[in-house]
Amino acid sequence: MDQGIELVELSALTAPGVEIALIDIERHPHLEDAADQFLEPDERARFVTLRSPHRRREWLAARVCAKLLAARKGLIAGPHEARIAQDRSGRPALVDPAGRAVTGITDCSLSHKGRFACACLGRPPIARVGIDIETVSPRLRSLRDAFVNPSDAMEFHVDTDADLALLWSLKEAYSKAIGAGLHIGLKNITSNRNPATNSLRVRTLAGRVAHARHVVYSNCVVAVCFIAQ
Template structure:
């Protein structure tokens, strides 16, 4: 299983600093979407994500940026109709954006980028499973671990093509090893999508749960996570 990824910052293209589409980046359809964005922040994030995703797909296919169209399904998941063999996921945080791409029948990928920062205790109590909370309380670097576990949940929900309209305790994340300098493994267990409801945490039998492997790494002041799933378990 090969996951390609690319992280970029706003400094990688001068036009991005002004929320201006670089020349040749967007197709006519994408221009129409861009002009409907209501705020400068939304336009900035959208452009950063598209620029990064198209840069990565260009590296893989050699196709011109304007011929690589990226749209969103109704559930928010991005897709490229011009290269349907690839599943892709996009995330942005601050002045950074990241895209991950996986090729293969039945594979879906989720990526998330989060800035490491303190979060209040109520956040941990409300959004993390008892197992995750136990790991957090035992950890010396609490801010990074909370950020990492949250990022893994976000990446898993993206791979499942499900938004944050569910109880995020449906996703339980555990780290497999101590942190290394490169990619580190993690494991997520999750309720099968037909069990993912707002009251999931009230009780779902183990037979209704799935499991997936993931990876994480620290990028400066950010945490980057990847999750890959087979479509059979993601549908």
């Protein structure tokens, strides 16, 4: 069923109702050969339009990751029992062949960066999830003023690449969880630690509060935000 594909389960990120896995694409150089075994017709139609080889592998790996995760958790019988649909804003959903949401899955989020692709599935009591993966690199330094809120500096070391990557990932994951894009303004999203549990909370001033977790995996930050029903 799974072509020997290795899923890394990021247990530090999981919570009741939050399932997460990651695929190291470099460990599966022949992943594209298995595309037909994982993609439904409309997914294949989209797949063949992707011209960048990197983009094609990352896109495929994220979908393989979501379907294998759902199968391994017993939520679908196999990869062909579900496909990743997208609404007009690009928000993904794991649906059955008839286009209905897969029973027991409330939400789905995908992310990929470089050699990694990851997927997050929400199950009751969780209603919304968002996941993001970002490489720790100097790239975010030039964007600091565009996405870091002054209050972030009270909680994070915003002069370090590691915390900039963490903040970026948390904000992207939050905007995915609430179904928004840049228009909510990444700078308006703030994060703070809950000292009692050492977990993170992410929110906008007027928006919903999400719980968040993160892990650093092979020089990448993986962050997940989730909102209960």
